[in-house]
Amino acid sequence: MCGIVGYVGPRQSRDILISGLARLEYRGYDSAGIAIIDADGGLGMRKRAGKLQVLRDDLAGHPLADGTTGIGHTRWATHGGPTDANAHPHLADDDKLAVIHNGIIENFATLKAELVSEGYEFRSETDTEVAAIMIGREYAASGDLVAAFRATVARFEGAYTLLAMHQDHPGLVVAARRNSPLVIGLGEGENFLGSDVAAFVEHTRNALAIGQDEIVAITPAGVEVTDFRGEPVEVEPFEVTWDSAAAEKGGWSSFMAKEVSEEPEAVANTVLGRIRDGLVDIPELDGLDDVFTGINRIVVIACGTAAYAGQTGKYALEQWARVPVDVELAHEFRYRDPVIGPDTLVVSISQSGETMDTLMAVKYARERGARTLSICNTQGATIPRESDAIVYTHAGPEVAVASTKAFVAQITALYLLALHVARVRGSLPHAEIARHVRELEAVPGKISRILEREQERTTQLARWMADTRSVLFLGRHVGYPIALEGALKLKEISYIHAEGFAAGELKHGPIALIEPGQPVFVIVPSPRESALLHDKVVSNIQEIRARGARVIVIAEEGDAAVLPFADEVLRIPLAGPLFEPLLAVVPLHIFAMGLATAKGLDVDQPRNLAKSVTVE
Numbered sequence: 001m002c003g004i005v006g007y008v009g010p011r012q013s014r015d016i017l018i019s020g021l022a023r024l025e026y027r028g029y030d031s032a033g034i035a036i037i038d039a040d041g042g043l044g045m046r047k048r049a050g051k052l053q054v055l056r057d058d059l060a061g062h063p064l065a066d067g068t069t070g071i072g073h074t075r076w077a078t079h080g081g082p083t084d085a086n087a088h089p090h091l092a093d094d095d096k097l098a099v100i101h102n103g104i105i106e107n108f109a110t111l112k113a114e115l116v117s118e119g120y121e122f123r124s125e126t127d128t129e130v131a132a133i134m135i136g137r138e139y140a141a142s143g144d145l146v147a148a149f150r151a152t153v154a155r156f157e158g159a160y161t162l163l164a165m166h167q168d169h170p171g172l173v174v175a176a177r178r179n180s181p182l183v184i185g186l187g188e189g190e191n192f193l194g195s196d197v198a199a200f201v202e203h204t205r206n207a208l209a210i211g212q213d214e215i216v217a218i219t220p221a222g223v224e225v226t227d228f229r230g231e232p233v234e235v236e237p238f239e240v241t242w243d244s245a246a247a248e249k250g251g252w253s254s255f256m257a258k259e260v261s262e263e264p265e266a267v268a269n270t271v272l273g274r275i276r277d278g279l280v281d282i283p284e285l286d287g288l289d290d291v292f293t294g295i296n297r298i299v300v301i302a303c304g305t306a307a308y309a310g311q312t313g314k315y316a317l318e319q320w321a322r323v324p325v326d327v328e329l330a331h332e333f334r335y336r337d338p339v340i341g342p343d344t345l346v347v348s349i350s351q352s353g354e355t356m357d358t359l360m361a362v363k364y365a366r367e368r369g370a371r372t373l374s375i376c377n378t379q380g381a382t383i384p385r386e387s388d389a390i391v392y393t394h395a396g397p398e399v400a401v402a403s404t405k406a407f408v409a410q411i412t413a414l415y416l417l418a419l420h421v422a423r424v425r426g427s428l429p430h431a432e433i434a435r436h437v438r439e440l441e442a443v444p445g446k447i448s449r450i451l452e453r454e455q456e457r458t459t460q461l462a463r464w465m466a467d468t469r470s471v472l473f474l475g476r477h478v479g480y481p482i483a484l485e486g487a488l489k490l491k492e493i494s495y496i497h498a499e500g501f502a503a504g505e506l507k508h509g510p511i512a513l514i515e516p517g518q519p520v521f522v523i524v525p526s527p528r529e530s531a532l533l534h535d536k537v538v539s540n541i542q543e544i545r546a547r548g549a550r551v552i553v554i555a556e557e558g559d560a561a562v563l564p565f566a567d568e569v570l571r572i573p574l575a576g577p578l579f580e581p582l583l584a585v586v587p588l589h590i591f592a593m594g595l596a597t598a599k600g601l602d603v604d605q606p607r608n609l610a611k612s613v614t615v616e
């Protein structure tokens, strides 16, 4: 939540900041602002409520003097509504110091009361302004911006990335980080700071990941990183594996449309390099065989769509690796004193690698002695760095707030993990593993077929349903988390009431929701592979049809049994039961996108949301 960018170097910073913010806007889009130290040594600042375009238009009408040191921010409001006054940067020290912030300073009220009693006045309702005034106060005493940071952050509780610059020090941007993301981009005679590498990837792919509780000072000549006590620390360099074009919309109408079209590659790239002699061998997990043979339980923690990927992966982990699996929402996990220890493997799943709820759950699990493994899509992110092992998904940058290609990549990574652990534990014959590997390798082609054959019809269906007020989704077994995902996607971007249910649960209550015309999507398992489940789902369809539901079925090609009971049938290619979710979800993603588009909504930046949820 909130995107942060900083620049020092020889170039004029305004365009660098604005293009960095454009790439980070998915992190929050309530308001945006920049501050620049201009050529005369003055500090200029402009900030506006609304999307980045509002700021752009303002700057076009009333340009800010440019300069070679600057910071920029795009906000997802926490303390104080999305107004010009609450937008960042916040100024202090007679408007010579500018500060931007991502996160929450939890003890801000106490600190604010202290500052008010000292006579400081506030121009916003934010916790950030407290930080700005405190850094300004310390700076006024020492004249040293890094020391001012050190003294100030010692008093903060909560999670934050803070960036500041002072007009007395052109060519210097200072930042501090605790439990909130920050990466450095290393250029030639210029350096960058960003909430993630998207902020600077068009300028450099050489990056440094900043650890917890560290302060960094960037100048055109270099980078200095110290801990909160002032001791120098080693930082980990990494090279960004994707280029800036990967984070561009290209010719697509939205990032979401582009990212849905990339679902086949997301699966294929996640499998790449992890198959040896027809079996799964994930190189990143070398040396961990003892962990996999020693565990007696897996707990998967994640939020939102990533949690639905976890629920899907549970079936594979239990069936193939024969380890009991619990899937928990990360924000519930650590508040209920869970039973975990050294024989528990806690697998976190996060596209961004920054979700605060998930990060805190991972830390909690480690403190309790559990082994931790992170499935993550973002290099240099915090959650993988806080985990014992990492399996990256290779979906490429996901910009649209609604997660799509990352979801199929997460399921793929979980299936790979299940087959890797199954091999190590000897719980599945090699021939079986090899058969599942072949199935997995066939998935990208099958998703492409759905995109070719069903995209238009599904979009048309979504257009017809643009006035619908409620949609239900039903699934059984692995179809159940897919029903939940279909409902979440629709809620998230089209603002329509949607619910996902386990089909068997219907008769225990939700069937009361069915009235004539109620649209219900039903994910039907394969009749070849799971005849029993298939027939039960067909019975469920009859139950809702009898009560007037309008039934849209997602069924495999050739399944004729559903035809008499379906108003619409969307087809997916034949696949083994556990591989159906990777296919069935594709029409649901297309449907949600089609319906939101038909309603004229911004599918990439839905209201009230942000891509990366870095507050608890």
Ligand code: M6R
Binding pocket: 303, 304, 305, 306, 307, 349, 350, 351, 352, 353, 354, 355, 358, 401, 402, 403, 404, 488, 489, 492, 611, 612, 613
């Ligand atoms: O970055 P993460 O995967 O940790 O994000 C978790 C959820 O916030 C995320 O999946 C959210 O539910 C999506 N916007 C759903 O499309």
